Amino acid sequence: MGVNLRDILERDEIRLDSLAGKRVGVDAFNTLYQFLSTIRQKDGTPLMDSKGNVTSHLSGIFYRNVRLLEHKLLPVYVFDGEPPSLKEDTIKERKERKEEARKKWRAAIVAGDLDRAKTYSQATSQLDKKMIDESKKLLDVLGIPHVQAPSEGEAQAAYMCKKSEINVVASQDYDSLLFGSPILVRNITISGKRKVPRRNMYVRVHPEKMVLQEQLERLGISLENLIEIAILTGTDFNPGIKGVGAKTALKVIKKDGFEAAIEKYDFQVDPYAVKKIFTNPETTDDYKLSWGFPDEEKAIELLHEKHEFSRERITNALSKLEEATGSRDQTSLDSW
DNA sequence: CTAGGGTA
DNA sequence: TACCCTAGG
Numbered sequence: 001m002g003v004n005l006r007d008i009l010e011r012d013e014i015r016l017d018s019l020a021g022k023r024v025g026v027d028a029f030n031t032l033y034q035f036l037s038t039i040r041q042k043d044g045t046p047l048m049d050s051k052g053n054v055t056s057h058l059s060g061i062f063y064r065n066v067r068l069l070e071h072k073l074l075p076v077y078v079f080d081g082e083p084p085s086l087k088e089d090t091i092k093e094r095k096e097r098k099e100e101a102r103k104k105w106r107a108a109i110v111a112g113d114l115d116r117a118k119t120y121s122q123a124t125s126q127l128d129k130k131m132i133d134e135s136k137k138l139l140d141v142l143g144i145p146h147v148q149a150p151s152e153g154e155a156q157a158a159y160m161c162k163k164s165e166i167n168v169v170a171s172q173d174y175d176s177l178l179f180g181s182p183i184l185v186r187n188i189t190i191s192g193k194r195k196v197p198r199r200n201m202y203v204r205v206h207p208e209k210m211v212l213q214e215q216l217e218r219l220g221i222s223l224e225n226l227i228e229i230a231i232l233t234g235t236d237f238n239p240g241i242k243g244v245g246a247k248t249a250l251k252v253i254k255k256d257g258f259e260a261a262i263e264k265y266d267f268q269v270d271p272y273a274v275k276k277i278f279t280n281p282e283t284t285d286d287y288k289l290s291w292g293f294p295d296e297e298k299a300i301e302l303l304h305e306k307h308e309f310s311r312e313r314i315t316n317a318l319s320k321l322e323e324a325t326g327s328r329d330q331t332s333l334d335s336w
Numbered sequence: 337c338t339a340g341g342g343t344a
Numbered sequence: 345t346a347c348c349c350t351a352g353g
Contacts, residue, residue, distance in 0.1 A: 038337050039352080047353040055353050056337080063338045190337080193347085308353055313339075343348080 002173030003230040007246040009174065009215055011208040016189060019168065019207075020072040023289065024188070025157040027171035028077040028146065029127065032135060034172065035060025036125035042114050044105055044121025049307045057131055058307060061138050062299075066317045067189055069142075070324045074291055076166060077139055077146040079132065080153040084277050086237040086269060098124050134302075141299050143292030148284075155179040155281035165289065168209070175236070177212050178227050178278045185209045221254065227278045228258040231271050235278075238269035293325075294318055 039056035040046050046056040068075050083091060101123035108117035139146050149156035157169040158179035168183040169176040177184050186208050193202040216223060232249035234240020244252070244265070252261050262271055296318050303309035 035337060040337095041351085041353095047351095049353055053353090059352070060337050067338075303353095310352075313352080317339085337352105339350105339352085341348105341350090344346090 002175045003178065003235050004233055005174045005177070005226070005230060005246050008219060008229070008250050009177075009210055010218065011186070011210055013206045014185070014209045016071050016073075016191065016207050019185070019188075021074070022167040023074045023076060023165070024068070024185070025147075025160055025166040025169045026075050026077045026188070027153050027157060027169070027173065027176070028079045028135070029153055030171045030173055031060070031064075031077070032057050032127055032131070033125055035064075036127065037122040040118060040121055042118065043109060044114075044118040046121075046125075053307065054131065055307050055309070057127075057135055058138055058303060059309070061135055062142070062303060062309075062314070063317065064189060065139075065142050065144055066294075066321050069144075069294070070321055072325070075144055075170075076160075076289055077135075077144065078153045078157040078160070079136070079146060079148050081148060081150045081282075084151060084237060084282075086273060086277065089239075090236045098126065138299075138302060141302055142294045145287075145289050145291065147287040147289075150284050151282040152179070152277075154181075156283050157181065159281070159283040177210065177215070178223075178230055178235075179281055180212070180223060182212050183209060184212070219250065221250070224275075224279070225253050225258075227275055228253050228261070230278075231274050232261060232265070235274060237274045237277055238267070238271065241265045241267075294321065 035057045036046065036054070039060055046054045047059055048054055065075060101120045105117055105120035105124060108114075108120055136146050147156060147160070152175070154169070154171060154173065154176040157166070157171075158176045158181035160166045161169050161176075161181045161183065168185045169181040170185045170188045172186055174184065187205050188207055190205045191207065192204065194205050212223070216226065219226075221229075229246060229249040231238060232241055232244050232252065233246050252264075256264070258271075296315065299314055299318060300311060303314055304311045
């Protein structure tokens with residue numbers, strides 16, 4: 001998934017409340033896949049209504065965003081559009097891996113190994129058009145804006161952040177930094193202990209932030225260099241050089257530069273074409289950001305009447321939210 | 337993932 | 345109250 005720059009980037013722990021009043025551009029696909037993979041039953045079956053429609057993503061969107069709004073964040077979801085053609089191999093590979101995981105999931109169920117079943121099931125998550133459309137509809141119901149990117153969502157979010165139309169980009173992946181996003185936040189709302197699967201262990205997970213300029217200064221490189229490092233280690237658009245991780249790539253780029261690295265290593269994809277995706281991505285100005293109040297009636301219609309969520313849980317969540325945000329009226333909300 | 341109920 | 349576990353759809 002994305003680029004692996006973890007080994008050279010430093011993360012600052014933050015509190016969710018430090019994002020109060022901030023416009024947070026959320027990588028929608030990244031978030032939806034997370035919900036689809038984690039919100040599952042013991043044997044790995046996702047949540048579904050009685051007609052067999054998967055509802056894990058709707059559950060995730062609903063509770064996550066009620067929580068974000070309670071903390072006074074202003075989320076805007078940025079959806080992926082058409083992937084660049086260089087992503088085709090990655091997409092194909094992911095599809096194959098999902099089919100493989102699906103087989104292993106079935107086998108684990110037959111063997112009665114629930115832990116393994118759940119682990120494999122998590123790698124099978126697929127988003128279809130209906131799920132994407134319904135996710136957008138639920139965001140509408142919650143009064144949360146969404147933007148349709150022409151191509152990569154992270155590129156669009158980075159563009160909006162550069163223009164200061166949003167304050168930060170939220171994603172688990174680091175790609176938005178390569179697209180020039182000034183600030184990336186990870187683990188939004190995830191706080192406290194989380195169980196490590198298959199092990200009787202817990203890890204503490206906190207929201208964290210990275211400021212692009214600070215990272216570059218600390219590493220003594222330019223954004224262009226960071227992109228070059230990513231290309232050496234591998235991105236969604238090229239396989240990268242075997243045996244070269246972020247730390248080695250950093251050394252190579254700082255010592256010899258990109259040209260020399262291209263001479264030295266055997267690239268299967270034109271590294272300049274990959275570079276161009278990050279330096280000159282497709283973006284749009286065709287969006288409007290405005291936040292409204294959640295519509296309880298419509299939430300009940302979509303989640304309870306259509307997908308059989310508990311009515312009480314929905315009304316509970318929304319009235320708690322109203323308590324937290326009740327002092328604002330519609331006009332002040334728009335200028336949040 | 338989060339909510340909510342059970343337990344120390 | 346703090347933590348743990350499980351259901352949710």
